[in-house]
Amino acid sequence: MQYHLNELKNTINESYEFLFKISKEESEIPIAKGKWSKKEILGHLIDSVSNNHQRIVRTLLVTNLNFPAYEQDKWVKIQHYQGEDWLILIDLWKNYNLHLLHLISIIPEESLNKLCRIGDKEPISLLFLIEDYLNHLKHHLGQIIY
Numbered sequence: 001m002q003y004h005l006n007e008l009k010n011t012i013n014e015s016y017e018f019l020f021k022i023s024k025e026e027s028e029i030p031i032a033k034g035k036w037s038k039k040e041i042l043g044h045l046i047d048s049v050s051n052n053h054q055r056i057v058r059t060l061l062v063t064n065l066n067f068p069a070y071e072q073d074k075w076v077k078i079q080h081y082q083g084e085d086w087l088i089l090i091d092l093w094k095n096y097n098l099h100l101l102h103l104i105s106i107i108p109e110e111s112l113n114k115l116c117r118i119g120d121k122e123p124i125s126l127l128f129l130i131e132d133y134l135n136h137l138k139h140h141l142g143q144i145i146y
Contacts, residue, residue: 001104001109001112001127004104004130004131004134005101005104005105007134008097008100008101008104008134008137009101011134011137011141012094012097012101015141015145016094018145019042019090019093019144020087020090022038022144022145024086027039027042027086028082031143031144036076037082038144039081039082039084039086039089040076040081040082041140041143041144042081042089042090042093042144043076043079043081043084043089044072044075044076044081044140045137045140045141046081046089046092046093046096047070047072047075047076047079048070048133048136048137048140049093049096049097049100049133049137050096051067051070052100052129052133053099053100053103054067055067055116055118055129056100056103056104056107056126056129056130057103058116059114059115059116059126059129060107060111060114063114063115064115064116064117064123065116065117066116066117067116067117067118067119068118068119069118069119069120070118070119097137100133104130107126111126112125112126112127112130113125113126113127114126116129
């Protein structure tokens with residue numbers, strides 16, 4: 001688990017510096033035709049940390065929970081991240097991820113095998129959820145920063 005904690009902490013800190021180098025104007029340009037802007041991708045990552053925070057806490061409280069699937073396009077559209085202040089989004093993303101890092105750091109080792117289900121997919125463990133979140137985060141940060 002220490003590897004995952006270090007990876008998340010490093011990803012947050014390193015990406016935060018890069019995000020501040022992106023101008024407001026650049027953040028609003030779609031990364032490709034028909035795709036989200038960097039601002040919308042960061043909003044999607046805020047949704048991701050929010051959803052995963054809920055999943056972790058609730059799975060620690062109750063066994064075998066079923067969570068709804070995440071309807072990413074609808075969430076991004078409803079929240080209109082494109083109209084949000086870029087610097088607010090950056091700080092919200094960083095601070096929410098730091099809180100998630102704290103939460104993950106205090107999960108008892110024996111709880112990492114607790115299961116939850118997302119949408120109609122097979123049940124997954126908290127450990128898998130954490131690993132998947134980290135991979136998802138790095139993938140989308142790569143779209144924004146590089």
